[in-house]
Amino acid sequence: MSSSITSAQPRSATTDTEAGPLLEVRDLKVEFRTRDGVAKAVNGVNYSVRAGETLAVLGESGSGKSVSAQAVMGILDSPPGFVTGGQLLFKGRDLLTMGKEERRKIRGSQIAMIFQDALSALNPVHTVGAQLGELFRVHRRASRKEAKEKAIELMERVRIPAAKERVGDYPHQFSGGMRQRIMIAMALALEPDLIIADEPTTALDVTVQAQVMDLLADLQDEYHMGLILITHDLGVVADVADKIAVMYAGRIVETSPVRELYASPAHPYTQGLLESIPRLDQKGQELYAIKGLPPNLLRIPPGCPFNPRCPRAQAICREVHPPLFEVTDEADTPVPGRASACHFWKETLHGE
Numbered sequence: 001m002s003s004s005i006t007s008a009q010p011r012s013a014t015t016d017t018e019a020g021p022l023l024e025v026r027d028l029k030v031e032f033r034t035r036d037g038v039a040k041a042v043n044g045v046n047y048s049v050r051a052g053e054t055l056a057v058l059g060e061s062g063s064g065k066s067v068s069a070q071a072v073m074g075i076l077d078s079p080p081g082f083v084t085g086g087q088l089l090f091k092g093r094d095l096l097t098m099g100k101e102e103r104r105k106i107r108g109s110q111i112a113m114i115f116q117d118a119l120s121a122l123n124p125v126h127t128v129g130a131q132l133g134e135l136f137r138v139h140r141r142a143s144r145k146e147a148k149e150k151a152i153e154l155m156e157r158v159r160i161p162a163a164k165e166r167v168g169d170y171p172h173q174f175s176g177g178m179r180q181r182i183m184i185a186m187a188l189a190l191e192p193d194l195i196i197a198d199e200p201t202t203a204l205d206v207t208v209q210a211q212v213m214d215l216l217a218d219l220q221d222e223y224h225m226g227l228i229l230i231t232h233d234l235g236v237v238a239d240v241a242d243k244i245a246v247m248y249a250g251r252i253v254e255t256s257p258v259r260e261l262y263a264s265p266a267h268p269y270t271q272g273l274l275e276s277i278p279r280l281d282q283k284g285q286e287l288y289a290i291k292g293l294p295p296n297l298l299r300i301p302p303g304c305p306f307n308p309r310c311p312r313a314q315a316i317c318r319e320v321h322p323p324l325f326e327v328t329d330e331a332d333t334p335v336p337g338r339a340s341a342c343h344f345w346k347e348t349l350h351g352e
Contacts, residue, residue, distance in 0.1 A: 020092070021048035022194055022226040023072065023111075028086035030064070030071050030250075032297075033079060039297040041067045041081070043250040051193065054220065054227040056237040056258070058273065059247035062294050065230045068247075069196045072228075073113050074103050090194070109139060112187035116199035118179035122171040128155070128182050129167035135189040154185040158215060177208035181215065188219060194226040201236055213240055235277050238262060243337055246270045249295050249305035252324065253341040266327050266340035266349040268310045304342070312344050 030042035042064040049055040057065045070076045071083050074095065088095040090111065095103060115121040123131055132154055133147030142150065148167065155163035158181040171179055180200060187195050197216065201209040217240045220227050229237055237244065237258070244261050246254040246269065254267040265271045272290040292309040295301055301308060307317040325345055327338035342348060 020050075021089070022051050022053075022091065023228075024048040024087075024089040025068065025072065026087040026089065028068060028071060028088065029084045030067050030076065030081060031084050032081050034298075037298045040300065041250050041297055042071065043300075045086075045247070045250070045252055047245045047252065047255070049194070049226045049228055051226050052220070052224045053243070054217075054229060054237075054241045056229045056231065056241035056244045057247060058231060058234060058237070058244060060232055060294055062297070063247040064250040065232075065247055066198050069113065069198055069228065069230055072196065073107060073111065075107075075113075108135070108192070109190040110192050111194045111196070112190070112192040114180075114183050114187045114195060114197040114200050116202045118176070118183045119171060121183060122179065124171055127168050127170055128174070129169075132182070132185060132189060135186065139190055150189070154189055155182070157188070157219075158182070158185045160185075176204055177212065180204065180208075180212055184212075184215065184219070188223070191223065192225065194228070195220075196228045196230070198230045199232070200229070201231070201233070209236060216240070234262075234273055246273070249300055250297065251305065251341065253306065254339065255324070256327075256338045257336075260335065260338060264349050264351075266338065266345045267342045268312050268344075268348055269306050271348060312342075312348065314343075316343050 025045055025047050028042055028045045029040070032039040032041055045064065045068055047055060047057070057068070059065050067076070067081070072088055072095070076083065083096060090106065095106070122128070129148055129151040132151035133142070133144070136142040136147045136150045137144070152163045152167050155167060160166060160178055160181055171182070174182065200216070201212050204212065213236060216227065229241060231237060241258045243255065243257050245252050246267065248269050254261070254265065254270045256266070261270065262274065265274055269290070272288070275288040276290065278287060290309055295305050295308070303316070303318040303320055304310070304313070304322050307313040310317065320343070322341045322343050324339040324341050326334050327340055327345060327349065328334050340348070346352070
């Protein structure tokens with residue numbers, strides 16, 4: 001087999017990217033220009049992820065999670081979507097200033113994406129083996145035989161049973177969980193440094209969700225990749241994320257290491273998301289739900305965008321937009337990685 005398509009090797013635990021972020025998103029702004037007006041889908045987002053680290057980006061539908069990921073990948077539908085500001089620094093280079101061809105070479109080979117609807121993302125008229133093998137034929141100039149061998153190897157790597165027999169099957173012949181594994185295999189094919197997983201467990205039952213998340217965690221550990229996990233489900237990320245960024249109305253409203261956020265959220269929105277998770281000790285009780293609906297992005301309310309739904313809202317919340325305040329502990333010492341865009345983060349944090 002050609003040396004250009006040799007088997008994947010685990011990444012070294014010490015990489016150049018560990019000296020700084022693999023990806024750094026700085027003040028990203030994305031808007032959609034529609035007939036009804038301009039919708040500010042992403043409005044000044046900042047986050048970063050290092051090699052071997054998992055960042056979970058959480059929030060309800062419409063919060064800007066997927067749009068920010070599409071901006072990173074360079075796959076926004078434009079028009080109507082436009083990146084209007086900010087920087088996307090990948091290994092220190094701004095993706096937004098690159099030419100189309102240069103950015104296309106990075107997409108897939110260095111940054112890959114796992115889409116939430118595998119059945120829509122996979123081509124129904126081609127076998128999964130052909131779709132996996134095409135990556136090696138196009139990017140590594142592999143022969144048909146070599147590409148098929150690599151497709152089988154990838155299917156085995158993501159734990160698809162009887163991969164040799166199933167490499168000629170079509171997407172509809174696989175279950176939802178197996179299709180999602182194929183999507184993971186496609187993302188891994190060229191050994192990228194960063195994977196963005198957009199709702200990778202949507203529409204899967206809880207057992208399959210756990211299997212997919214365990215698989216992602218194992219592969220990330222093996223290859224030492226950075227992983228951005230986009231989801232609305234706090235329960236999915238509890239055991240796999242290193243840090244969390246919570247989004248609401250196109251902004252990040254809280255950042256935190258995962259353990260600290262679950263133990264004591266510092267924003268009422270995060271608190272509401274946590275309280276809405278079903279619990280075994282509340283069997284038979286009505287599930288908690290955050291009142292109201294997310295704001296219309298064409299008309300985001302003044303002040304804190306969460307104020308119409310917030311049980312702690314006061315006059316200042318309706319007038320002054322809160323920046324990301326540095327969260328401190330009881331000794332007033334800053335907690336690394338913790339910030340909250342709430343005027344009353346202290347009261348929320350301490351349950352006052």
